[in-house]
Amino acid sequence: MPTAQTLDELAAQLPDGALITDPVKMEAYRWDRANDPDAGVPLAVVRAGCADDVQATVRFAAATDTPIIPRGAGSGLSGGSTAQNGAIVLSVERMREITIDPVTLTAVVQPGAFNGEVKAAAAQHGLWYPPDPASFEFCSIGGNIATNAGGLCCVKYGVTTDYVLGMKVVLSDGRLVTLGGPRLKDVAGFSLTKLFVGSEGLLGVITEVTLRLVHAQRRPSTLVATFKSLEAATNSVLGITQKLRPSMLEFMDNPTINAVEDETRMGLDREAAAMLIVQSDEPAGFAQHEIETIAEICTAGGATECYHTDDPDEGEAFIAARRIAIPAVEKKGTILLEDVGVPLPHLGRLVEGIEEISRRREVLVAVMAHAGDGNTHPLVVFDPTDDGQRERAHLAYGEIIDLAVSLGGTITGEHGVGRLKRPWLADYLGPDVLELNHRIKRALDPQGIFNPGSVLEIPEGS
Amino acid sequence: MPTAQTLDELAAQLPDGALITDPVKMEAYRWDRANDPDAGVPLAVVRAGCADDVQATVRFAAATDTPIIPRGAGSGLSGGSTAQNGAIVLSVERMREITIDPVTLTAVVQPGAFNGEVKAAAAQHGLWYPPDPASFEFCSIGGNIATNAGGLCCVKYGVTTDYVLGMKVVLSDGRLVTLGGPRLKDVAGFSLTKLFVGSEGLLGVITEVTLRLVHAQRRPSTLVATFKSLEAATNSVLGITQKLRPSMLEFMDNPTINAVEDETRMGLDREAAAMLIVQSDEPAGFAQHEIETIAEICTAGGATECYHTDDPDEGEAFIAARRIAIPAVEKKGTILLEDVGVPLPHLGRLVEGIEEISRRREVLVAVMAHAGDGNTHPLVVFDPTDDGQRERAHLAYGEIIDLAVSLGGTITGEHGVGRLKRPWLADYLGPDVLELNHRIKRALDPQGIFNPGSVLEIPEGS
Numbered sequence: 001m002p003t004a005q006t007l008d009e010l011a012a013q014l015p016d017g018a019l020i021t022d023p024v025k026m027e028a029y030r031w032d033r034a035n036d037p038d039a040g041v042p043l044a045v046v047r048a049g050c051a052d053d054v055q056a057t058v059r060f061a062a063a064t065d066t067p068i069i070p071r072g073a074g075s076g077l078s079g080g081s082t083a084q085n086g087a088i089v090l091s092v093e094r095m096r097e098i099t100i101d102p103v104t105l106t107a108v109v110q111p112g113a114f115n116g117e118v119k120a121a122a123a124q125h126g127l128w129y130p131p132d133p134a135s136f137e138f139c140s141i142g143g144n145i146a147t148n149a150g151g152l153c154c155v156k157y158g159v160t161t162d163y164v165l166g167m168k169v170v171l172s173d174g175r176l177v178t179l180g181g182p183r184l185k186d187v188a189g190f191s192l193t194k195l196f197v198g199s200e201g202l203l204g205v206i207t208e209v210t211l212r213l214v215h216a217q218r219r220p221s222t223l224v225a226t227f228k229s230l231e232a233a234t235n236s237v238l239g240i241t242q243k244l245r246p247s248m249l250e251f252m253d254n255p256t257i258n259a260v261e262d263e264t265r266m267g268l269d270r271e272a273a274a275m276l277i278v279q280s281d282e283p284a285g286f287a288q289h290e291i292e293t294i295a296e297i298c299t300a301g302g303a304t305e306c307y308h309t310d311d312p313d314e315g316e317a318f319i320a321a322r323r324i325a326i327p328a329v330e331k332k333g334t335i336l337l338e339d340v341g342v343p344l345p346h347l348g349r350l351v352e353g354i355e356e357i358s359r360r361r362e363v364l365v366a367v368m369a370h371a372g373d374g375n376t377h378p379l380v381v382f383d384p385t386d387d388g389q390r391e392r393a394h395l396a397y398g399e400i401i402d403l404a405v406s407l408g409g410t411i412t413g414e415h416g417v418g419r420l421k422r423p424w425l426a427d428y429l430g431p432d433v434l435e436l437n438h439r440i441k442r443a444l445d446p447q448g449i450f451n452p453g454s455v456l457e458i459p460e461g462s
Numbered sequence: 463m464p465t466a467q468t469l470d471e472l473a474a475q476l477p478d479g480a481l482i483t484d485p486v487k488m489e490a491y492r493w494d495r496a497n498d499p500d501a502g503v504p505l506a507v508v509r510a511g512c513a514d515d516v517q518a519t520v521r522f523a524a525a526t527d528t529p530i531i532p533r534g535a536g537s538g539l540s541g542g543s544t545a546q547n548g549a550i551v552l553s554v555e556r557m558r559e560i561t562i563d564p565v566t567l568t569a570v571v572q573p574g575a576f577n578g579e580v581k582a583a584a585a586q587h588g589l590w591y592p593p594d595p596a597s598f599e600f601c602s603i604g605g606n607i608a609t610n611a612g613g614l615c616c617v618k619y620g621v622t623t624d625y626v627l628g629m630k631v632v633l634s635d636g637r638l639v640t641l642g643g644p645r646l647k648d649v650a651g652f653s654l655t656k657l658f659v660g661s662e663g664l665l666g667v668i669t670e671v672t673l674r675l676v677h678a679q680r681r682p683s684t685l686v687a688t689f690k691s692l693e694a695a696t697n698s699v700l701g702i703t704q705k706l707r708p709s710m711l712e713f714m715d716n717p718t719i720n721a722v723e724d725e726t727r728m729g730l731d732r733e734a735a736a737m738l739i740v741q742s743d744e745p746a747g748f749a750q751h752e753i754e755t756i757a758e759i760c761t762a763g764g765a766t767e768c769y770h771t772d773d774p775d776e777g778e779a780f781i782a783a784r785r786i787a788i789p790a791v792e793k794k795g796t797i798l799l800e801d802v803g804v805p806l807p808h809l810g811r812l813v814e815g816i817e818e819i820s821r822r823r824e825v826l827v828a829v830m831a832h833a834g835d836g837n838t839h840p841l842v843v844f845d846p847t848d849d850g851q852r853e854r855a856h857l858a859y860g861e862i863i864d865l866a867v868s869l870g871g872t873i874t875g876e877h878g879v880g881r882l883k884r885p886w887l888a889d890y891l892g893p894d895v896l897e898l899n900h901r902i903k904r905a906l907d908p909q910g911i912f913n914p915g916s917v918l919e920i921p922e923g924s
Contacts, residue, residue: 103700103807148649159647161656162624177894182805184835185621185875187610187660188883189891189899189917194623194656198649215707238565245677283748343644345565373646413647421650429651432639436906437651443905444898455651 002064007044013056020045029071029089034079034337034420042069042083047091051168051176051207057090058205058449059174067452070201072111072140077337078418080146080200080454090205092142100125100213106165106182107211111142115149118211127213130157133414134323142206148198150414152322153217155372156247156281159414161197163212169196169204172445182210195440200416201451203444220247220279221287222315223308225298226272230355232302233274234348237371239297240278241344244290248279249372250322253351256366256379259328260321268321269305274351276371277318322368326379329366334384336397339421341375342409353403354378361396363389375413376404398424417455425455464526469506475518482507491533491551496541496799496882504531507551513630513638513669519552520667520911521636529914532663534573534602538609539799540880542662542916552667554604562587562675568627568644569673573604577611580673589675592619595876596785604668610660612876614784615679617834618709618743621876623659625674631658631666634907644672657902662878663913665906682709682741683749684777685770687760688734692817694764695736696810699833701759702740703806706752710741711834712784715813718828718841721790722783730783731767736813738833739780784830788841791828796846798859801883803837804871815865816840823858825851837875838866860886879917887917 002010011019020026021044030039043066046057061068067087074081074093083089095110098118102125109118115136118129132151133139139149145167150159166180180186180193196203227233233251240249252260252275261268268275276298280290291308298306309315329335342350351367354376358365369376378400382393401411401424411417411424426434434456441448441456452458464472473481482488483506492501505528508519523530529549536543536555545551557572560580564587571580577598580591594613595601601611607629612621628642642648642655658665689695695713702711714722714737723730730737738760742752753770760768771777791797804812813829816838820827831838840862844855863873863886873879873886888896896918903910903918914920 103704104805105703148653150647154647158624161653162620171894171898175894177892177898179895181870183803183870183872183875184806185612185616185803185832185837186872187876187878188872188874188887189879189895190665190902191610191623191656191660192895192898192902194653194659195902197656198653203652215705241567242565243677283745286745286748341645341647343566344646370647375647408643408645410645410648410650412650413645414649416649417651425650430639432633432637433641433651433654436633436639436654439905440652440654440657440902443901 002043002066006064010056010060014046014053015049018047018049018053020047029091030083032074032076032079032081034077034082034418036079036082036419039082040085040087042087042089045089045091047094049094051170054090054170054205054207055174055176057088058170058172061088061449062173062447065447066449068449069451070205072143073114073138075135075139076143076147076418077415078412078420080416080418080451082419084453095207100127101182102127104182105213107213109141109209109211111140111206111209113141115139115141115144122213123216126216128216129163129211129213131160131163134326141209145197145206145209146200147414147416150370150373150375152248152250152370154370155249156245161194164193164197164209165212166193166210167196167206168208169206171204172447172449176207180210200418200455202441202455203450218281218283219312220281220315221291221308221310222318223278223291223294223306224318225276225303225306226269227274227302228304229273230351231348233276234351236276236298236301236303237347238344239301240294241372243297244293246278246290246294246372247281248277250277251369251371252322252325253367255364256325256329256368259332259366260325263324263328264321266317266321272304277322279315325368329379329381332364333381336380336393338378338380338397338400339412339415340401340404340409341373341413342404342407344374346407346409347371347374350376350404350407350409354400357396357399357403361392363393363396365396373413419454422455422457464505464528468526472518472522476508476515477511480509480511480515482509491553492545494536494538494541494543496539496544496880498541498544498881501544502547502549504545504549504551507553509553509556511556513632516552516632516667516669517636517638519550520632520634523550523911524635524909527909528911530911531913532667534605535576535600537597537601538605538878538880540874540878540882542608542878542880542913544881546915557669562589564589566644567675569675571603571671571673573602573668573671575603577601577603577606584675585678588678590678591625591673591675593622593625596788603671607659607668607671608662609876609878612832612837614710614712614832616832617711618707623656626655626659626671627674628655628672629658629668630670631668633666634909634911638669642672662880662917664903664917665912680743680745681774682743682777683753683770683772684780685740685753685756685768686780687738687765687768688731689736689764690766691735692813693810695738696813698738698760698763698765699809700806701763702756703834705759706755708740708752708756708834709743710739712739713831713833714784714787715829717826718787718791718830721794721828722787725786725790726783728779728783734766739784741777787830791841791843794826795843798842798855800838800840800842800859800862801874801877802863802866802871803835803875804866804869806836808869808871809833809836812838812866812869812871816862819858819861819865823854825855825858827858835875881916884917884919
C-alpha cells in the first residue's frame with residue numbers, strides 16, 4: 001500500500017499535473033456508463049501523456065502492489081473501468097495522436113483517441129475505419145480494443161479485432177512490448193495481438209495501436225420495414241441473411257419504436273411489433289437490387305409496411321433514429337442495459353422470451369438489436385424510486401441472460417463482462433474454460449494488479 | 463517414457479488399428495512438406511477417429527511424459543508436424559466430418575477435413591469458405607487453423623482467423639473444452655479461440671471447429687499485366703491497393719514465369735521481369751470497371767502488356783498458372799521455400815533485394831507473392847548434389863529472412879514457424895515478446911508435451 005510519500009515519488013516521474021489525488025477532481029474517474037453503485041474511491045488518478053507515463057505508473061503499482069484500473073473515455077457499459085478503493089485509475093484520455101498511412105492503409109493511434117476521430121482522420125484520405133459502436137463519437141479506441149467493440153456495420157464488416165494489426169502494450173512489470181505491426185499477414189509466434197483485443201484491461205495497458213483501414217464506404221441504400229409480430233420480423237432477418245449480406249441489419253421492438261417516436265416525432269408506426277432498418281452499400285444499381293430483394297423478403301414475411309430510399313440523408317435519418325434509441329429509452333426511467341446474443345436462428349425465441357419476461361415481471365423492456373449478428377440490447381426500464389419495480393427489473397435482467405444462455409447464446413456480444421456481467425461469467429464459460437482464463441491472467445499478470453475483480457473473480461489467497 | 467506394456471494400455475482404449483507402431487507404416491508420418499532431414503522416429507502413431515481417441519492419447523502422453531506431435535494432412539511447409547524420436551504422432555486425418563448450417567451460415571468441421579472439402583460442402587448450399595491456401599485440395603482445416611493459413615483471396619477476404627468462430631480443443635491434461643461457437647459476436651472472457659488459431663499444435667489438439675461461411679463469390683474478372691522491371695510491377699501493386707481492393711493480387715518474377723511457362727507452354731512473356739495477376743469479383747459491370755482502372759494503373763506504371771478477360775475459364779487458366787508455380791519451380795532442383803512478408807511500401811525493396819542476393823550467391827531464386835498482402839514466397843533452388851550450391855542456397859535463404867526483417871517484415875506470413883523458422887523467431891520477436899510466448903505455452907501446457915521444439919526452443923531444465 002503506497003503512502004503519500006511514495007505517491008510523491010510517482011508524481012516526480014510524471015509531468016506536472018498528471019497525478020491527481022484531489023477527491024473532487026477524482027470524482028469524474030470513479031464511474032463509467034455502467035454507473036456501478038459499488039464504485040470505490042481511488043488512491044490517485046494518473047492522466048498519462050505518453051507510454052513513459054504508463055510505464056512509470058505500472059512500475060510503481062507493481063512495486064507497491066497497487067491495483068491499476070485502466071481507463072479510456074469512460075464510456076464502457078459493463079463497468080470495466082469502475083474505480084476501486086486504493087487503486088490507481090490510469091487514464092489514457094490525453095493520449096490522442098492519430099497518424100494515417102494512406103500507402104499501407106493503416107492508422108497508428110494512441111488509445112485515448114475517439115473512434116469517431118479515427119474515422120474522421122481516415123476519411124481525409126478517402127479511407128474508412130469500419131467498427132462503429134453507437135457511442136463512436138465519444139468512445140475511445142483503447143476501450144474499443146479492450147472490449148472488442150462491435151456496432152452496426154459488423155454484420156458485413158466484422159468487429160474491432162478484425163481491424164487490429166498490432167499494438168504497443170505495457171505489461172504488468174512495466175515493460176513495453178510491441179505486438180504485430182503494419183504487416184497484413186504475420187504468423188510468427190502466438191496470436192498475442194488478438195489475445196489482448198477483448199482483454200478488458202486485465203492483461204496490460206495499450207499505449208498505441210495499428211489499425212487496418214479500408215477504402216471509403218459507398219453511399220448506402222436504406223430500407224425500413226415494420227411488422228405486426230416479432231416472429232415475422234425475426235423470420236425476415238433470417239430470410240435476409242440467408243440470401244445476402246447487408247451492410248446494416250438493425251431491429252427495434254415496439255417499446256423502442258415508441259420511445260424513439262416520442263423523441264423524434266418522425267412518424268414511426270407506434271402499433272408495429274417490430275421494425276427493421278436495413279442498408280446495402282453495394283455499387284450503384286446493385287444496392288437498389290439488394291434492397292428490392294430485401295423488400296420482397298420482408299413483404300413475403302408479413303411486413304405491414306416497407307419503405308426504401310436511395311437518398312443518403314433520408315437513410316441517415318433512420319439510422320439516427322436507431323442511434324438515439326438508448327437515450328430515448330433512458331428517458332423512461334433508470335435502465336439496465338443488456339448485451340446478450342444468440343445464434344441467429346434463435347433470435348425469434350430470444351425476443352419473444354424477453355417479451356414474456358417483461359410481461360411476467362411487469363417491467364418495461366425495450367429491445368434493440370444488431371439483428372444480423374444475433375446481438376441484442378434489451379433495456380430493462382424501472383422507476384428508481386419504486387423498490388419493488390427495481391427488484392423485478394433486476395430479476396428480469398438475470399432472466400434475460402439465463403434465457404440467452406439457454407438458447408446457446410452469450411452473456412455479452414460486444415460490451416464486455418466488466419464488473420456488471422462478472423456474476424454470470426463462470427456459469428457461461430464453465431469451470432474448465434474459466435480456469436483457462438485464470439491461467440492466462442496469471443501468466444501475464446501474476447501479481448494481479450490490472451483491473452482486479454473485473455471480468456474474473458479475484459482468486460482466493462491472492 | 464512409455465514401455466511396450468503401457469502402449470498396449472493406450473491401444474486398449476483406442477479402436478482396433480488406431481495405434482500404429484510398425485516402423486514401415488509409421489514412415490509416412492515422419493515428415494510434412496518441409497522434409498526436415500532431422501525428423502525422428504516416433505514411438506507410435508495414433509490415427510484418432512474422434513475426440514475420445516484424442517483425449518485418451520493426450521492423457522496417456524501426460525501420464526508418461528511423452529511428447530505429442532499433432533498432425534493434420536501433413537502438408538505443412540514449416541516442419542510443424544515433423545516427428546521426433548520417442549514421440550506419439552497424433553494424426554486427425556480420419557476425423558473428416560463436415561456439417562453445413564445454411565441458416566447460421568456456419569460449418570462445423572472436424573480437423574482432418576480438407577480445406578477444399580469444406581469449400582465443396584459449403585458450395586452445395588450456395589456458400590463459400592474463403593481462405594484458400596494454394597494447397598487447398600490437400601491441406602486440412604486443422605492445419606489451416608494451426609498455422610492461421612492464408613492464400614490468394616486474403617487480400618480482400620482475410621485469413622483463417624477471420625473465419626473461426628469456435629472450436630473444441632483437447633488440453634494438455636486431456637480435458638476437452640469448447641471455445642466460442644456459432645455466435646457472430648461473443649466477448650465473454652479472453653479471446654481464447656483466436657489464441658489457438660496460429661498456435662501450431664503447441665497449446666492443444668483441435669477436435670472440431672466452427673467456421674463462418676459467406677455467400678458464394680461472384681464470378682471474377684481477371685487481368686494479367688507484365689512489366690520490364692520489378693520496380694514497375696511493385697509500384698503498380700501500390701497504385702492498385704491505394705485505389706481499390708481487388709479479390710486477388712498475385713505476383714510472379716521472371717524465374718517463376720519461366721518455370722511456369724516451361725510447364726504450361728501457355729505463351730507467357732519469358733522476358734518480363736514480373737507479372738501481376740489481378741481479379742475483381744465486384745458485381746457485373748463494376749468488376750469490369752475495376753479491372754479497367756487496374757489496367758490504367760498498370761499501363762501508367764509501365765506495364766509492357768496488359769490483358770483482361772471476363773471469361774471465368776480463361777481467368778482460371780492464369781490462376782492455375784499461379785497455383786502450379788511452386789511445383790513448376792520444384793522441377794528445377796531442390797527448393798528452400800520462403801514465406802517472408804513486409805509492409806506493402808517495402809515490397810519493391812524486398813523483391814529487388816532478393817534478386818541481388820540471388821545474383822551474389824549464384825543461386826536461382828524464384829519469387830511468387832500474394833503481392834496485395836506484401837507476403838512473398840521466394841523459392842531458393844539448388845542442385846542437391848552440389849555441396850557448394852547447397853551451402854550458398856542456405857546462406858541466401860537466411861539473408862532473405864534478414865532482409866525482410868530489416869524492412870520491418872515478418873519471418874513468416876502464413877506458413878508458420880514450425881521447426882524450419884524457429885532459429886529466426888527469437889531475434890524477430892525480441893526477448894520480451896518471446897518470453898510472453900513462453901509464458902502462454904507454460905500456462906496452457908506446463909508439462910510441455912505438445913510439439914516440443916517446434917516454434918519455441920525447449921526451455922533449459924525442462
